[in-house]
Amino acid sequence: xxxxxxxxxxxxxxxxxxxxxxxxxxxxxxxxxxxxxxxxxxxxxxxxxxxxxxxxxxxxxxxxxxxxxxxxxxxxxxxxxxxxxxxxxxxxxxxxxxxxxxxxxxxxxxxxxxxxxxxxxxxxxxxxxxxxxxxxxxxxxxxxxxxxxxxxxxxxxxxxxxxxxxxxxxxxxxxxxxxxxxxxxxxxxxxxxxxxxxxxxxxxxxxxxxxxxxxxxxxxxxxxxxxxxxxxxxxxxxxxxxxxxxxxxxxxxxx
Amino acid sequence: xxxxxxxxxxxxxxxxxxxxxxxxxxxxxxxxxxxxxxxxxxxxxxxxxxxxxxxxxxxxxxxxxxxxxxxxxxxxxxxxxxxxxxxxxxxxxxxxxxxxxxxxxxxxxxxxxxxxxxxxxxxxxxxxxxxxxxxxxxxxxxxxxxxxxxxxxxxxxxxxxxxxxxxxxxxxxxxxxxxxxxxxxxxxxxxxxxxxxxxxxxxxxxxxxxxxxxxxxxxxxxxxxxxxxxxxxxxxxxxxxxxxxxxxxxxxxxxxxxxxxx
Ligand SMILES: Nc1ncnc2c1ncn2[C@@H]1O[C@H](COP(=O)(O)OP(=O)(O)O)[C@@H](O)[C@H]1O
Ligand SMILES: [Mg+2]
Numbered sequence: 001x002x003x004x005x006x007x008x009x010x011x012x013x014x015x016x017x018x019x020x021x022x023x024x025x026x027x028x029x030x031x032x033x034x035x036x037x038x039x040x041x042x043x044x045x046x047x048x049x050x051x052x053x054x055x056x057x058x059x060x061x062x063x064x065x066x067x068x069x070x071x072x073x074x075x076x077x078x079x080x081x082x083x084x085x086x087x088x089x090x091x092x093x094x095x096x097x098x099x100x101x102x103x104x105x106x107x108x109x110x111x112x113x114x115x116x117x118x119x120x121x122x123x124x125x126x127x128x129x130x131x132x133x134x135x136x137x138x139x140x141x142x143x144x145x146x147x148x149x150x151x152x153x154x155x156x157x158x159x160x161x162x163x164x165x166x167x168x169x170x171x172x173x174x175x176x177x178x179x180x181x182x183x184x185x186x187x188x189x190x191x192x193x194x195x196x197x198x199x200x201x202x203x204x205x206x207x208x209x210x211x212x213x214x215x216x217x218x219x220x221x222x223x224x225x226x227x228x229x230x231x232x233x234x235x236x237x238x239x240x241x242x243x244x245x246x247x248x249x250x251x252x253x254x255x
Numbered sequence: 256x257x258x259x260x261x262x263x264x265x266x267x268x269x270x271x272x273x274x275x276x277x278x279x280x281x282x283x284x285x286x287x288x289x290x291x292x293x294x295x296x297x298x299x300x301x302x303x304x305x306x307x308x309x310x311x312x313x314x315x316x317x318x319x320x321x322x323x324x325x326x327x328x329x330x331x332x333x334x335x336x337x338x339x340x341x342x343x344x345x346x347x348x349x350x351x352x353x354x355x356x357x358x359x360x361x362x363x364x365x366x367x368x369x370x371x372x373x374x375x376x377x378x379x380x381x382x383x384x385x386x387x388x389x390x391x392x393x394x395x396x397x398x399x400x401x402x403x404x405x406x407x408x409x410x411x412x413x414x415x416x417x418x419x420x421x422x423x424x425x426x427x428x429x430x431x432x433x434x435x436x437x438x439x440x441x442x443x444x445x446x447x448x449x450x451x452x453x454x455x456x457x458x459x460x461x462x463x464x465x466x467x468x469x470x471x472x473x474x475x476x477x478x479x480x481x482x483x484x485x486x487x488x489x490x491x492x493x494x495x496x497x498x499x500x501x502x503x504x505x506x507x508x509x510x511x512x513x514x515x516x517x
Contacts, residue, residue, distance in 0.1 A: 056417050082417035084410045091509045092432040102418040105428065135512050153418065 008070070009034040009189045010157050015054055015064035017047070024050045025061065026214035032157070037183060037190045039200035041246065042210030042218075048193045049085070051210075052159050055191070056082040068156055081155035085162050087146040089134035095145050096121075096130040102153040117152050123182060124148045140171040147179075151188065160192045164199065173231065176202055180229045197246050201239060202229055209249050219249045299479035308483030315487055318468040322453050323491065325464065328381060329388025330449040337393055341400035345430065346422065351401075362394045366455070374460040384456035391452040392445040399441020403434025436510050439503040446499055450492045465491075 010032040017025040024047040032038045042048055053059040055066055057077040065072055068079040081102070089098045099120075100113035108116070121127050124144045134142060143163055150158060164172045180203055183190060194200050200207045204223050211218040223242055225233060233239050281301045287293070288300040295303055308315065344351045366387065373383035407430045415425045457466025465484050472480040503510065 053413065056413075058413050058416055077417050077419050080417065082414065084414055086408075086410055088408070088411050088414050090411075090429065090432065091512075092435075092507065101428065105415065105418040105420045105424055133509055133512065135509075 007033050009036070009068065010055075010191070011065075011067040011070075012051075012055065013065045013067060015051065015061045015066070017050060017054055017059070017061050023214035025054065025064075026216045027064070028210070028216055029064075030208050030217050030220060032189060032191060033205075034189055035187045036205045037188075037192070037203055039192045039194055039204040039207045040210060041194060041197060041200050041207060041250070042215060043212050043250070044195060046210050046213045046215040048210060048215075049161055051215075052082070052161050052191075052193060055157075056080045056159055058082075079156040080159050081150045081153045081157070082159045083146055083150040083161060083163055085165060087134075087142045087166075089137075089142055089145055089149075091134055094131045094133060095126060095137065098134060099145055099149040099152060101149060106153070117148065120148055120152060123185075125178070138171075139167050140175055143167065143175060144178075151186070156189065158188050158190045160190060162193050162195065165195070172196075172199070177229070177231055179203065180227070184228055197243055197250070198234065201225075201242050201246070202234065207242075207246060209246060219246075221245055221249075296476045296478055299482065304479050304482045304486070307477075307479045308486065311480060311483065315465075315468070315483060318463055318465050318484070319487055319491065321461070321464040322450075322457065322466065322488075325381065325384045325456070326388065326449050326453040326491075326495075329385040329453060330392055330446065332385055333389040333392040333396060333445065333449070336389065337396035337400060340397050341404065342426075344397075344401050345404040345426065358394055358397060361390065364390065366391060366452075370456055370459045373456075379460050379462055384453060384461070387456040388449050388452040391448045395441045395444045395448065396438075399437050399444075400434055403437030403441075404430045406437065407433050432507075435507045439499060439507070439510075443496060443499050446495045447492050450488060450495065454488055 008031045012028055012030055015025050015028040017023075028051055030038075040048055040051070050059070054061045057066075057073070057075050057080065060075055064074075066074045066076075068076075073079050089095070090101075093101070096114060096117060097110075099117045100108075100110065103113035103116060104110060118130065121130060124147070126141060126145060126148065129137065129141065129145075134145070137145065143166075147160070147163060150160070164175050167175060176199055183203075192200075192203065201223055207221045207223060208217055209219040209221070210216070221242060225236075225238060225242075285300050285302060288298060299307070340354065344354055369390070370383070370387050373386050377383040377386070404426075411429050411433075412425060415429055420428065453464070454466040454469070457464035458470050459466075461467040465488055469481050469484045472478075472484070
């Protein structure tokens with residue numbers, strides 16, 4: 001639970017959404033502090049992606065508001081950089097040109113966009129793959145390229161929808177450690193959807209548990225573990241206790 | 256380079272069985288005509304088709320050029336119209352609903368009955384032939400493009416929208432390039448229809464061209480020259496067909512690679 005007086009980057013205020021005949025969001029309310037990493041977990045089909053679409057301004061909520069730095073941003077796309085579940089790298093563009101897509105769409109010249117994206121390639125483990133095509137990349141590299149495309153847009157909040165869902169578990173672990181590192185260095189504000197409890201605990205400052213559809217926040221669990229996170233942390237008692245707590249909440253509501 | 260070479264080898268080995276089959280067919284045909292002593296007016300031997308075709312090569316060539324020209328103009332018109340319509344439909348849901356049934360209906364027009372009418376209305380010139388070709392090729396091209404645009408992944412559209420892309424930018428950055436494989440498939444179907452359409456239109460009425468050449472030779476029982484013209488037509492179609500692959504490789508070099516990986 002956020003302590004009183006703490007800064008708020010993003011505030012979701014009683015978001016509701018009904019698809020024809022299907023209530024999905026039933027008053028979702030929580031906030032995210034600047035530089036905070038918040039994970040959202042919940043049973044599949046409960047409305048996590050719908051929530052992201054609403055936050056990202058891709059779909060209108062029936063009621064409720066999305067506030068960024070205190071201003072109403074409901075239905076606005078500009079404050080958010082959105083990374084969908086599939087990597088969606090386009091085969092007709094090189095890796096570099098895939099990562100600059102958002103900048104080009106925003107009207108930046110191709111040249112300026114490349115100059116902005118290129119320096120990030122080393123940090124994202126993509127050095128030397130600028131002019132490669134997406135089919136030449138491994139699964140982990142594809143996700144990092146998709147993430148580079150997301151962060152280079154320099155938006156206030158990153159929305160990552162199960163970015164590592166399709167990776168094998170070794171690559172996944174590598175990616176989590178790496179993401180924790182870069183996030184710390186860049187100070188991003190991140191909202192991440194995952195169905196992996198361990199991933200949520202490992203990466204987050206706070207985990208928001210959503211209930212079954214129609215969904216609302218069931219529990220918020222603060223993860224008070226030292227950063228940067230080390231892979232050895234996973235076997236610690238504190239880590240296990242938080243995992244246990246989340247598991248219990250998820251199990252309770254599935255009955 | 257090595258990839259391309261194996262690709263080339265694969266293409267060559269892919270056509271070998273067809274060539275063997277054609278050769279066997281020709282041998283059997285030659286043998287039958289000789290053994291049964293068939294009159295050449297009924298069925299000429301392949302050798303006779305070849306030698307007479309060669310003897311009349313200048314006349315065949317003089318008739319190939321007009322056919323090629325008609326095909327190019329007709330197909331060009333069809334491409335331009337197909338693109339214009341498909342783009343318009345992609346931007347307007349109203350047009351999509353209005354035009355889809357009409358597109359399907361245009362395919363049920365009996366060309367065999369329409370073509371002679373077009374000749375009556377527009378004479379022996381270029382126009383009626385261009386119209387026939389456009390009628391038979393327009394549909395596959397327009398539909399191939401419309402479906403290609405519409406097949407764009409919903410998530411990809413969302414991604415572009417989250418970047419702040421207008422409808423036009425969504426089209427330019429994702430829908431258009433994404434539709435190119437589908438377009439080239441449609442182009443291949445269209446180009447073979449185009450040649451057939453040109454021959455057909457000429458057969459009905461023309462001053463020059465392979466179609467009218469076949470018609471005239473048939474009337475004077477030169478079956479061998481009809482078949483020689485058929486061979487030229489087939490070569491023309493195959494050449495244009497292969498050409499579409501070359502253009503495709505230039506325009507969307509990424510296409511085959513991505514598919515092979517998946
Ligand atoms: N555009 C839509 N129209 C109608 N129903 C939808 C739409 N998008 C998602 N849904 C439905 O809403 C529910 C929640 O979906 P989603 O947000 O994708 O769940 P999650 O990401 O938690 O697995 C599902 O039952 C899904 O079928
Ligand atoms: Mg989802």
